[in-house]
Amino acid sequence: xxxxxxxxxxxxxxxxxxxxxxxxxxxxxxxxxxxxxxxxxxxxxxxxxxxxxxxxxxxxxxxxxxxxxxxxxxxxxxxxxxxxxxxxxxxxxxxxxxxxxxxxxxxxxxxxxxxxxxxxxxxxxxxxxxxxxxxxxxxxxxxxxxxxxxxxxxxxxxxxxxxxxxxxxxxxxxxxxxxxxxxxxxxxxxxxxxxxxxxxxxxxxxxxxxxxxxxxxxxxxxxxxxxxxxxxxxxxxxxxxxxxxxxxxxxxxxxxxxxxxxxxxxxxxxxxxxxxxxxxxxxxxxxxxxxxxxxxxxxxxxxxxxxxxxxxxxxxxxxxxxxxxxxxxxxxxxxxxxxxxxxxxxxxxxxxxxxxxxxxxxxxxxxxxxxxxxxxxxxxxxxxxxxxxxxxxxxxxxxxxxxxxxxxxxxxxxxxxxxxxxxxxxxxxxxxxxxxxxxxxxxxxxxxxxxxxxxxxxxxxxxxxxxxxxxxxxxxxxxxxxxxxxxxxxxxxxxxxxxxxxxxxxxxxxxxxxxxxxxxxxxxxxxxxxxxxxxxxxxxxxxxxxxxxxxxxxxxxxxxxxxxxxxxxxxxxxxxxxxxxxxxxxxxxxxxxxxxxxxxxxxxxxxxxxxxxxxxxxxxxxxxxxxxxxxxxxxxxxxxxxxxxxxxxxxxxxxxxxxxxxxxxxxxxxxxxxxxxxxxxxxxxxxxxxxxxxxxxxxxxxxxxxxxxxxxxxxx
Numbered sequence: 027x028x029x030x031x032x033x034x035x036x037x038x039x040x041x042x043x044x045x046x047x048x049x050x051x052x053x054x055x056x057x058x059x060x061x062x063x064x065x066x067x068x069x070x071x072x073x074x075x076x077x078x079x080x081x082x083x084x085x086x087x088x089x090x091x092x093x094x095x096x097x098x099x100x101x102x103x104x105x106x107x108x109x110x111x112x113x114x115x116x117x118x119x120x121x122x123x124x125x126x127x128x129x130x131x132x133x134x135x136x137x138x139x140x141x142x143x144x145x146x147x148x149x150x151x152x153x154x155x156x157x158x159x160x161x162x163x164x165x166x167x168x169x170x171x172x173x174x175x176x177x178x179x180x181x182x183x184x185x186x187x188x189x190x191x192x193x194x195x196x197x198x199x200x201x202x203x204x205x206x207x208x209x210x211x212x213x214x215x216x217x218x219x220x221x222x223x224x225x226x227x228x229x230x231x232x233x234x235x236x237x238x239x240x241x242x243x244x245x246x247x248x249x250x251x252x253x254x255x256x257x258x259x260x261x262x263x264x265x266x267x268x269x270x271x272x273x274x275x276x277x278x279x280x281x282x283x284x285x286x287x288x289x290x291x292x293x294x295x296x297x298x299x300x301x302x303x304x305x306x307x308x309x310x311x312x313x314x315x316x317x318x319x320x321x322x323x324x325x326x327x328x329x330x331x332x333x334x335x336x337x338x339x340x341x342x343x344x345x346x347x348x349x350x351x352x353x354x355x356x357x358x359x360x361x362x363x364x365x366x367x368x369x370x371x372x373x374x375x376x377x378x379x380x381x382x383x384x385x386x387x388x389x390x391x392x393x394x395x396x397x398x399x400x401x402x403x404x405x406x407x408x409x410x411x412x413x414x415x416x417x418x419x420x421x422x423x424x425x426x427x428x429x430x431x432x433x434x435x436x437x438x439x440x441x442x443x444x445x446x447x448x449x450x451x452x453x454x455x456x457x458x459x460x461x462x463x464x465x466x467x468x469x470x471x472x473x474x475x476x477x478x479x480x481x482x483x484x485x486x487x488x489x490x491x492x493x494x495x496x497x498x499x500x501x502x503x504x505x506x507x508x509x510x511x512x513x514x515x516x517x518x519x520x521x522x523x524x525x526x527x528x529x530x531x532x533x534x535x536x537x538x539x540x541x542x543x544x545x546x547x548x549x550x551x552x553x554x555x556x557x558x559x560x561x562x563x564x565x566x567x568x569x570x571x572x573x574x575x576x577x578x579x580x581x582x583x584x585x586x587x588x589x590x591x592x593x594x595x596x597x598x599x600x601x602x603x604x605x606x607x608x609x610x611x612x613x614x615x616x617x618x619x620x621x622x623x624x625x626x627x628x629x630x631x632x633x634x635x636x637x638x639x640x641x642x643x644x645x646x647x648x649x650x651x652x653x654x655x656x657x658x659x660x661x662x663x664x665x666x667x668x669x670x671x672x673x674x675x676x677x678x679x680x681x682x683x684x685x686x687x688x689x690x691x692x693x694x695x696x697x698x699x700x701x702x703x704x705x706x707x708x709x710x711x712x713x714x715x716x717x718x719x720x721x722x723x724x725x726x727x728x729x730x731x732x733x734x735x736x737x738x739x740x741x742x
Contacts, residue, residue: 050140053131056099058083061135070124070142072117083138088113088121102128102136111143123147170246170267176223176260178202190246190269192239203265208235208243215248222252223260233270245274297394300378302387303349305330317394337361348375348388358395370395401514405505422520425505430457430473433515442520446488446496457518476502476516485523497527618670618696618735623649624656624685625674625701634672634701634727641732653680657688660696669696670735672727675704686716701725 044051050067054060063078071078071086084092091113102108108128113121123144131137164171170187172180183198191198191206207215211234218230229251236244249266297317300309307325315321318334325333331342338361344354355374362368373392380386422438435451443451447460457473458466465486472482482502487495499521505514621638623631631649638647650656660669675682682700689695700713700722713719723731 053135053137054083056103086114102130105130172265174263174265178204187267206236211235245271297392299390301330344375348377351377370399405514424518426457427515479504497524499523619668621647622669622671626651626677637727637732653685667694667696671696671698672701673698675702
């Protein structure tokens with residue numbers, strides 16, 4: 027009896043749990059017929075319990091799925107525990123995706139616990155779709171994308187980022203963003219990374235530079251988001267990278283163009299101002315500041331009407347019309363300044379446009395004509411004065427404009443044109459029409475220099491029928507008023523200087539004669555000086571002279587040196603420094619074997635040979651007193667190129683120049699050193715035509731010069 031009560035109690039508990047279970051529960055026999063269902067199952071499928079108890083489980087399963095995957099009741103009866111997913115049918119015909127847990131209940135029954143997983147499946151599908159969408163967006167995005175670790179290493183990169191950087195995907199995941207980032211941008215990037223990890227910011231954007239694989243610089247726009255887990259722990263960064271190198275290049279070009287525009291306007295020779303629609307200054311040229319006497323005043327940002335408060339109303343109306351698209355100009359206009367003075371202007375006003383095509387303001391281009399107007403008035407006065415001067419002077423005067431056309435001329439110019447050029451002077455003719463053919467190039471060059479504002483003057487001559495010369499002093503100079511420094515025209519003056527040139531020629535002839543007398547006189551004086559000097563110098567070193575006499579002879583040499591210096595000074599003054607010119611000659615590289623002295627003065631030959639014996643054997647020193655003897659000696663000597671020849675220039679009959687003319691015909695030649703008393707620079711210049719003449723030195727020869735022969739120093 028007690029056992030029956032217990033079974034009833036358990037059965038009641040079972041049914042209570044069965045009915046109240048949130049999961050749908052069904053019991054069928056081994057043929058699939060429902061034997062019991064709970065209310066959750068009825069609710070899931072939309073049937074009443076009584077209806078379901080008249081049905082088979084297969085009535086609720088989608089036919090195609092049931093056919094493909096039938097229920098294995100035989101296996102269930104053997105104790106198989108089955109988990110499966112089924113597409114089951116609601117009473118209204120909709121499909122319910124069910125997850126079923128099926129197992130044997132007893133020998134007659136099978137129990138299945140079913141759960142509606144339609145929403146879960148839907149969510150899973152959405153996740154799959156979302157993941158697929160992300161993967162597609164990641165891999166095939168038009169911009170670079172990367173998943174980056176919180177320490178900066180690339181975890182994943184897409185194809186576009188590889189294309190931007192030049193690296194392969196395999197190479198990129200071995201790198202960090204720190205390695206790719208330009209050193210000047212890295213600190214800013216790392217600071218943003220730090221703020222993200224600290225939770226101060228969630229995302230950040232920046233423009234920075236990457237190093238391309240090939241070493242070039244790439245500009246990128248970076249957009250970074252930090253991804254955290256459910257506990258807000260940082261997981262990784264998602265970075266979007268857009269290549270903006272082309273945009274940056276365009277921006278740099280725009281900045282450069284803006285700078286160039288500013289420079290162009292600021293340094294333009296024209297007077298230019300650019301204002302916005304409120305007439306506030308944006309840019310001005312330096313010429314604008316100077317033309318309108320604005321000094322150090324800072325006008326940028328100020329209103330044009332604030333800078334020029336007294337502008338006439340009609341100009342303001344011009345500005346307003348141009349703000350609407352008009353272009354207006356005036357060749358000659360005037361306005362009165364605050365100080366009462368009047369300025370004359372030529373101006374043009376036109377609108378400037380923004381990139382959108384909208385008018386942004388106006389540009390004013392002006393030229394102040396005040397100075398020109400005053401110059402014109404002054405020039406008129408000058409013309410009247412010049413006309414009077416023109417016709418009362420012997421000098422020929424021409425007034426020409428900036429185009430070099432004749433504006434005016436005087437009687438002297440008309441006479442000059444007729445007398446020397448056989449042409450008639452005419453107003454309006456270009457100056458080049460009066461050029462003689464053989465002087466055209468020179469005059470063209472002169473006129474080009476005159477156009478540049480230079481004063482040009484020169485002397486020129488014209489041959490007359492009788493063979494005489496007429497000389498003229500010609501001047502070109504610009505004409506400007508005290509107000510305006512720029513030339514308004516040019517004046518040409520032509521003065522007859524024939525008489526002066528005749529006097530100059532007479533003076534030059536006299537000076538030339540004086541020079542020749544000076545050279546001849548100095549030669550004669552130096553010849554005797556050199557002879558005395560050599561003799562005293564020779565005696566001074568003689569063993570037969572006592573010390574007191576040697577001292578006296580040394581003092582005598584100093585006196586001779588002073589005499590020689592005085593001769594040089596006199597010649598230097600008379601010849602205007604020509605006597606002291608030094609000529610350089612070709613060097614000698616072989617020490618000569620013999621010495622040949624050619625001098626008509628036996629005293630010099632004796633003294634010089636004794637000096638040469640300091641370095642040469644006596645039998646190696648030969649002396650002759652005339653040119654013919656020297657030529658014959660050299661002709662008959664097979665070693666005629668092993669000499670050093672000391673040659674005097676001034677000798678009777680044949681002189682040193684005659685020797686050089688004959689000697690230059692020799693096939694082999696020895697070096698020649700001219701040893702002369704002459705200090706005439708013409709002699710030194712003449713000697714240069716003979717390449718075998720190595721040097722010209724003044725008498726006397728001395729031991730130091732002799733020593734230099736063997737060391738070749740004398741030839742340097």
